[in-house]
Amino acid sequence: MTKTGSEVLSYCTSCRMDLAHTIVAMVGDKIARVECRTCKKPHAYKAPKGIDTPVAKPKKSSSKTQSRSAKVSIEDQWHELMLTHKNSPLQKYGIRQTFSAGDRLKHVKFGDGVVTKTIHPDKIEVVFQNDLKVLIHARD
């Protein structure tokens, strides 16, 4: 029977462990305040930690990995394109050259890239290892 003056197992905030306490106050059928039999300190009743269900820890790491995997980097895209079009000849880029989607080119500054599409008769979109660029081509 739970009543004032009887013994109850509670978590002691001072001793930081589950200990025998004496009930000093009740609210309805719930224990409100207890007194630790070890340190003699009265405090609000706290359910023993050993029995209490552990509080779910916030999953910080999982959300981090999720956001990272959801985003496809330009480098991954470039790797895939280079592999897909590995049989296209690697042409040296120049504004007088004419390129079409799927062509591989070598740029003096940006390195090797793959033409993804023709945005304008004289403009092409090229994926390089670290960047997506719009280049001019087919100029005479």
Ligand SMILES: [Zn+2]
């Ligand atoms: Zn205590």
